[in-house]
Amino acid sequence: MRHLLTLALAAFATIAPLAALAQGGPLRIEITEGVIEPLPFAVPNFVPENAAAASMAAQIARVVSEDLTGTGLFREIPASAHISQVSSFSSPVQYADWKAINAQALITGAVSMDGGGRLTVKFRLYDVFAGQELGSGLQFSGTEAGWRRMAHKVADAVYSRITGEGGYFDSRVVYVSETGPKDNRRKRLAIMDYDGANLQFLTDSASIVLAPRFSPSGDRVLYTSYETGRPQIFVLDVASVGRRVLPTQGGNMAFSPRFGPNGQTVVYSMEQGGNTDLYMMNVASGQSTRLTNAPSIETAPSFSPDGSRIVFESDRSGTPQVYVMSASGGEATRISFGQGRYGTPVWSPRGDLIAFTKQSKGRFHIGVMRTDGSEERLLTASFLDEGPTWSPNGRVIMFTRETQGAQGASSLYSVDITGRNLKRVRTDGGASDPAWSPLQN
Amino acid sequence: MSILNRAAILLIAALALSACSNKDRFDNAGAGAGGAGSGAGAGVVPGSANDPASPAYFQQAVGDRVLFLVDQSTLTDEGRATLDGQAQWLLTNTDYQATIEGHADEQGTREYNLALGARRANTVREYLLSKGVAGTRLKTVSYGKERPIEICSEEACYAKNRRAVTVIAAGGLTS
Structure with missing residues (x-):
């Protein structure tokens, strides 16, 4: 199915433990401390170990570079500045040549392709100024079609070794693709790699679709569709693109579905007689229980990543605000107290932060706060920003930005949780409601 | 009247929308509906907007929509007047059913606006029920901010987008 790639066994080398460096400590970026100067690295084209792998070897190195530089934490030293040429994966590294161009990290790799179209990628990461390898070499193999995933896995390993954080490059994004004018917008579900590659449409544009979300293993997508004439919850299998409506009894509209961390439960909103409350469904049995019972909108x-709590949006105070309650319902605690309206709270996969949309003084913001509502920080500001989703490692947030006016259009943006590195995500046309997948296996 | 005092912007907006809540037209609607049986003989084209028994007449002369203030789902005086006309039409033309579509402007998050639109649609439904229209004839659906009719990013457009529209369908159609 979706396992294009099997992660192969590690280690070509057992490596000396990381020693302290002669100058300035080990090769490491502390993301939380605010990087001013990106870390310079070099990634020469990977070495093709047979003729069939030649073009792939260069492309893989480019994707590794784009992943790393795209974080804003790394800066590539271009090949034109390289002194040493890496012609063999096993030949010793000429550290002096890389030091001379101030490449603090060096990534080398090799690619081979067998007769059956199976691609194998291996790489090593060097701490140039320490004059030694950082971690041990790794090897991935998979189908030729999955070559970008192997590049992302290399970049994830490099990112992880240098930052101490989990990676996020080998991941996907499901979102709503938009075409047509503002008063006749056509919407359909689309899925792509986190960097916009490998776009695939999952539904046609006959019905409005909204707010997709991945299952915890990334194999299914929940979303809201008007396919039956009114908003109902659908679950779609990513591999087969088969879909079915989830049964919700006793209500008029059902929407806003999210999986629980076990993938067996779905929390969602159901509207009945104009009133919207939260419900929890057991996916296997289709049975739902009611979590909130208030005349306000919930x-x-x-x-939360451990499944014990639910953060949600309610206007029970008169304006939309963010609340936390037990996953079994009951009393809820309000956690948003700043000026303005708060919505679309999303718990970080690390459990430490809640991302949200804030509307204040005619502007929209994406922000983060601690799970008790303290230490609110706004990361963006624009005419309309909404709907944050977390990268698998909890370091980056993707969201929808819509421009103002009659020609207004939506696109996807990402921003680091430090507020730096705001940039547009490559999509094919208009895009909204992104949801980031977990890291793929 | 208190309508002008209440919300001048809304009134202007409503007038721009083919005078949907014009009092005279509403009164005519009541009179016309009473004589619907003989209307077709007096130069009225059946099914056209000057046939008081037609959905086109409902849409254009009675007024198919009511507007809401920011974040609100309560009816304005003007909205109630429009809905009085809708109720009267529905009580006269019993072969028709209605779907009330609730909408919000773009100044809000997607899912909240979906719920807000549902609240607005339901307010209209409740009002029509209170005037005697059978609940089995009235469905609701919300489009949140997905289907604006005006596309500028200014209050003049937002005011028209914060609406509940009563869409008439032939009675044979059921859910």
């Missing part, structure tokens, strides 16, 4: 729920 929607946009999100589970």
